[in-house]
Amino acid sequence: MDARRSITDYPKGFFDVIVDFAGFGDTTADAVDVIRLGGVVVLVGMGRLETTIDAKSLIVNQCDLRGSNGGTPDDIRGVYELMRTGKLTPVTTTVSFDEVPEAIERLERGDVVGRLVISYE
Numbered sequence: 001m002d003a004r005r006s007i008t009d010y011p012k013g014f015f016d017v018i019v020d021f022a023g024f025g026d027t028t029a030d031a032v033d034v035i036r037l038g039g040v041v042v043l044v045g046m047g048r049l050e051t052t053i054d055a056k057s058l059i060v061n062q063c064d065l066r067g068s069n070g071g072t073p074d075d076i077r078g079v080y081e082l083m084r085t086g087k088l089t090p091v092t093t094t095v096s097f098d099e100v101p102e103a104i105e106r107l108e109r110g111d112v113v114g115r116l117v118i119s120y121e
Contacts, residue, residue: 007034019044024110025051032065033057040064047107092117 007018007030016039018031023045031041032053041063058065071079082088091114095103106112 007031010034013037015039017042021045021115023047023051028065029053029057032061032063035061035063038062038064040066043067044070090115094119096121 007015007027012034013036015031015034016036018035018039019042020028020031021044023043024047027045027047028041028043028051035041039061043065044067053065057063079088083090093103093112093114094117096119100118103112103116103118107116
């Protein structure tokens with residue numbers, strides 16, 4: 001998936017699994033709307049602690065909606081290995097420590113592309 005595209009830009013039924021790392025409510029609702037029949041939506045992010053899901057989409061798509069608080073150390077090592085080999089190339093927005101307050105405001109406005117990374121340099 002191209003990180004510059006919204007999940008709703010893809011046809012319904014395109015995804016087997018969607019992991020919502022943002023968790024902004026509409027991101028979770030959109031995932032339930034577009035998941036394939038019998039697909040799985042995993043909510044990890046807690047951008048908003050409440051969401052409204054379209055019950056029709058949940059039922060018609062026979063979606064499995066689950067929450068997760070992250071993975072095991074082996075899962076994380078696996079992700080790092082995918083990144084090292086170039087099979088996974090996450091989109092990131094890098095900021096310095098001095099820019100953290102502004103970056104948090106950008107997160108709240110939804111103006112951050114990809115994952116927000118704080119640079120130590």
